[in-house]
Amino acid sequence: MKQFTSVYDVENIDELLKTALEIKANPFAQQEVGKNKTIGLIFFNPSLRTRLSSIKAAYNLSANVWVLNAGADSWTLEMADGAVMNGDTQEHITEAIKVMSAYCDVLGVRTFPKLVDRDEDYNEVMFNKVKGLSSVPVVSLESATLHPLQSFADLITIAEKSGYTPGEKSAKKVKVVMTWAPHPKRLPQAVPNSFAQWFSKVDWVDFTVVQPKGYELDAKFTDGATIEYDQEEALKDADFVYAKNWSSYENYGEVIPQDKDWQVTMEKMDLTNKGKFMHCLPVRRNVVVADEVLDSDTSIVIDEATNRIFSAQTVFHEILKNK
Numbered sequence: 001m002k003q004f005t006s007v008y009d010v011e012n013i014d015e016l017l018k019t020a021l022e023i024k025a026n027p028f029a030q031q032e033v034g035k036n037k038t039i040g041l042i043f044f045n046p047s048l049r050t051r052l053s054s055i056k057a058a059y060n061l062s063a064n065v066w067v068l069n070a071g072a073d074s075w076t077l078e079m080a081d082g083a084v085m086n087g088d089t090q091e092h093i094t095e096a097i098k099v100m101s102a103y104c105d106v107l108g109v110r111t112f113p114k115l116v117d118r119d120e121d122y123n124e125v126m127f128n129k130v131k132g133l134s135s136v137p138v139v140s141l142e143s144a145t146l147h148p149l150q151s152f153a154d155l156i157t158i159a160e161k162s163g164y165t166p167g168e169k170s171a172k173k174v175k176v177v178m179t180w181a182p183h184p185k186r187l188p189q190a191v192p193n194s195f196a197q198w199f200s201k202v203d204w205v206d207f208t209v210v211q212p213k214g215y216e217l218d219a220k221f222t223d224g225a226t227i228e229y230d231q232e233e234a235l236k237d238a239d240f241v242y243a244k245n246w247s248s249y250e251n252y253g254e255v256i257p258q259d260k261d262w263q264v265t266m267e268k269m270d271l272t273n274k275g276k277f278m279h280c281l282p283v284r285r286n287v288v289v290a291d292e293v294l295d296s297d298t299s300i301v302i303d304e305a306t307n308r309i310f311s312a313q314t315v316f317h318e319i320l321k322n323k
């Protein structure tokens with residue numbers, strides 16, 4: 001593996017899933033791969049799970065790890081090429097990334113979208129600038145439009161909980177429904193784009209996206225998914241319900257008021273096939289999902305968050321094993 005920025009960097013999803021399940025079963029068996037190696041993590045935006053699971057994954061491989069909160073721990077960075085830096089910015093992103101990539105063997109980067117200029121975000125201007133400046137392989141810790149480490153962890157979780165074994169033909173497809181849910185802020189489309197990109201490609205899953213009109217995701221990510229607008233209808237017989245808020249792609253970055261309540265409640269989960277509730281976290285309780293769901297064994301969000309260790313550890317392993 002040369003980099004991990006999207007599902008397209010994965011040669012064979014089933015093979016990678018098999019490796020992840022093997023690593024999870026024996027998490028300290030690959031320490032040769034991480035020995036004397038360093039994983040660098042740069043965050044341009046906040047994080048709990050991605051930060052801590054990536055550190056834990058590095059430790060499991062006996063790799064060293066450093067973390068930098070860009071702009072907070074570092075000098076104030078100038079992003080614009082050609083800038084005359086006689087203002088408040090003290091260091092250009094060019095030197096900063098070149099230096100940081102000299103201090104590690106793999107570079108993880110988180111760059112959220114601004115949600116103002118759709119072209120800028122969907123061309124991944126910031127993430128690709130960093131990737132272009134790095135002298136080592138880059139791993140996405142969530143970019144403007146994708147979150148592959150989260151999606152890979154979601155795949156591991158659904159495989160485990162549904163009893164899917166990589167390489168084996170499954171008798172019945174697993175029904176996975178990603179549902180839009182409300183949120184007081186306007187959030188990126190990265191998590192749902194990435195989830196849709198991965199699960200539209202997995203042949204043992206029957207994948208549906210349900211959202212209000214005006215919240216359709218970019219079709220390049222949902223190609224192959226069933227698109228629905230009636231949440232109750234879509235949830236019927238679901239085995240897994242993946243809830244997430246996202247702002248409008250069409251009316252970029254906007255929050256469109258809804259007359260129906262899209263919050264996931266136990267009443268809605270009762271429409272499913274004893275379905276399990278998933279969310280990448282952080283989650284707004286009693287806005288996105290009711291306490292009664294999160295606090296019941298219907299929810300597997302902690303198992304899902306735990307699998308972030310093994311999605312990261314597998315990706316770092318696959319990149320470092322060739323170095």
Ligand SMILES: CCC[C@H](NC(C)=O)C(=O)O
Nearest residue numbers: 187188190191280281282
């Ligand atoms: C993992 C999720 C990160 C981010 N969530 C928030 C609250 O900004 C998002 O929705 O992309």
Ligand SMILES: NC(=O)OP(=O)(O)O
Nearest residue numbers: 047048049050280281
């Ligand atoms: N799910 C996830 O990536 O969480 P953080 O934003 O806390 O890293």
